[in-house]
Amino acid sequence: MTPTNIGLIGCGNISNAYFEGCQNYTDIIKITACADINVPHAQATAEKHGLAFGGSADDLLARPDVDIIVNLTIPGAHTDINRQALAAGKHVYCEKPFALTAADTAAVVADAAAADLRVGSAPDTFMGAGLQSARQAIDDGLIGTPVSALGFMLCPGHESWHPNPDFYYKFGGGPMFDMGPYYVTALVNLLGPVARVSGAAQTTFAERTITSEPRDGEKIPVEIPTHFSTTMEFVGGPIGTLVMSFDTPHTDLPNIVIHGTKGTLNVCDPNRFDDPCFFKPAGADKFESIPMTHATGRARGTGVADLATAVISGRPHRASGHLAHHVIEIMEGAVKSPAEGRHIPIESTCERPAPLPCSLGQSELDA
Ligand SMILES: NC(=O)c1ccc[n+]([C@@H]2O[C@H](COP(=O)([O-])OP(=O)(O)OC[C@H]3O[C@@H](n4cnc5c(N)ncnc54)[C@H](O)[C@@H]3O)[C@@H](O)[C@H]2O)c1
Numbered sequence: 001m002t003p004t005n006i007g008l009i010g011c012g013n014i015s016n017a018y019f020e021g022c023q024n025y026t027d028i029i030k031i032t033a034c035a036d037i038n039v040p041h042a043q044a045t046a047e048k049h050g051l052a053f054g055g056s057a058d059d060l061l062a063r064p065d066v067d068i069i070v071n072l073t074i075p076g077a078h079t080d081i082n083r084q085a086l087a088a089g090k091h092v093y094c095e096k097p098f099a100l101t102a103a104d105t106a107a108v109v110a111d112a113a114a115a116d117l118r119v120g121s122a123p124d125t126f127m128g129a130g131l132q133s134a135r136q137a138i139d140d141g142l143i144g145t146p147v148s149a150l151g152f153m154l155c156p157g158h159e160s161w162h163p164n165p166d167f168y169y170k171f172g173g174g175p176m177f178d179m180g181p182y183y184v185t186a187l188v189n190l191l192g193p194v195a196r197v198s199g200a201a202q203t204t205f206a207e208r209t210i211t212s213e214p215r216d217g218e219k220i221p222v223e224i225p226t227h228f229s230t231t232m233e234f235v236g237g238p239i240g241t242l243v244m245s246f247d248t249p250h251t252d253l254p255n256i257v258i259h260g261t262k263g264t265l266n267v268c269d270p271n272r273f274d275d276p277c278f279f280k281p282a283g284a285d286k287f288e289s290i291p292m293t294h295a296t297g298r299a300r301g302t303g304v305a306d307l308a309t310a311v312i313s314g315r316p317h318r319a320s321g322h323l324a325h326h327v328i329e330i331m332e333g334a335v336k337s338p339a340e341g342r343h344i345p346i347e348s349t350c351e352r353p354a355p356l357p358c359s360l361g362q363s364e365l366d367a
Contacts, residue, residue, distance in 0.1 A: 004067050005068070024299055029305050035055055074167045090117070093121070123271070123303075124301075138191075149238055151270075153183060171224055189352055198333075198342070199337050207220060207222055262282055273299060294356055323350050326350040
């Protein structure tokens with residue numbers, strides 16, 4: 001099969017993970033071009049990776065030899081770039097969060113449907129061996145009927161390592177929109193769609209001090225809540241609680257724990273592909289790892305390769321715009337509920353993405 005040509009827009013921090021991760025799927029996708037608002041940086045990136053093109057987003061979008069745009073710009077630029085890419089006749093896969101609002105997400109998904117093009121969104125970690133094994137265990141009835149899901153992401157924020165952390169403290173950032181996509185997507189994949197959301201949120205610090213280079217010592221304002229305690233009521237019955245914070249030291253709490261009528265599943269970090277999951281049956285006194293039912297070794301780029309394969313075969317792609325829309329509406333509900341003092345009903349819904357067949361190798365996707 002000839003690999004599908006990929007154009008990256010946004011050559012920042014995370015682009016390195018895509019250049020590396022897409023190497024896993026050389027039979028399926030090939031990065032041939034890149035662009036950035038900083039054109040010399042795009043040119044240098046293209047040269048470094050031996051690409052056919054490095055330049056502006058407009059020039060990249062005009063190229064007939066690019067089929068899928070991978071949008072790795074900052075969250076505030078996602079919607080404009082996604083719409084421009086669709087208008088140029090390209091399929092789109094966008095880093096998380098797909099958009100700053102559920103309304104923008106729905107508009108882009110509608111654009112794609114009208115143009116008969118695909119849109120997809122990170123995260124794709126739910127296609128990794130860890131979360132696929134957890135899904136298999138739940139679907140096989142290991143924990144019985146799911147009752148409760150707990151998710152914890154508590155950290156001191158990203159200004160200690162990211163060179164330009166401003167966007168994490170603006171509308172569309174914060175722990176919910178930055179890290180929520182991993183947690184909420186994992187939970188929707190495991191337990192299905194959510195009916196309503198409620199909770200509390202606060203902004204603990206009005207400004208943050210960057211301690212990474214090159215802006216060490218610079219202060220940046222905080223425009224959004226940075227600590228959340230959110231309740232998610234799943235359509236299928238279980239109640240989820242998420243605690244997401246940029247205002248705390250790192251924590252030893254588990255990432256995700258799902259309690260069922262027959263036992264407890266300690267699910268791996270939803271920001272990783274291959275970590276193991278652990279199960280403790282009701283009445284037992286310790287957790288034991290569950291079998292990895294899927295091949296390890298997947299990385300970023302899996303969602304892009306899945307989308308490229310799905311375009312050719314005509315099947316649905318897993319990290320879809322519909323999934324992103326539901327996830328963003330849930331995260332938006334977590335922000336709206338404390339601001340408006342009410343439960344927020346979730347209007348969108350989505351199918352759980354199809355599980356990956358266990359037989360696939362780490363560089364394979366199902367036709
Ligand atoms: N850094 C990470 O570890 C990480 C991990 C997972 C996901 N993400 C997500 O990836 C996205 C990018 O994050 P990052 O850390 O790489 O940010 P970054 O600031 O390092 O890079 C963003 C790049 O996009 C370019 N850009 C901004 N606006 C543009 C526009 N309108 N047109 C063209 N280029 C534009 C910038 O010049 C920059 O090179 C974000 O949505 C983020 O949430 C980042």
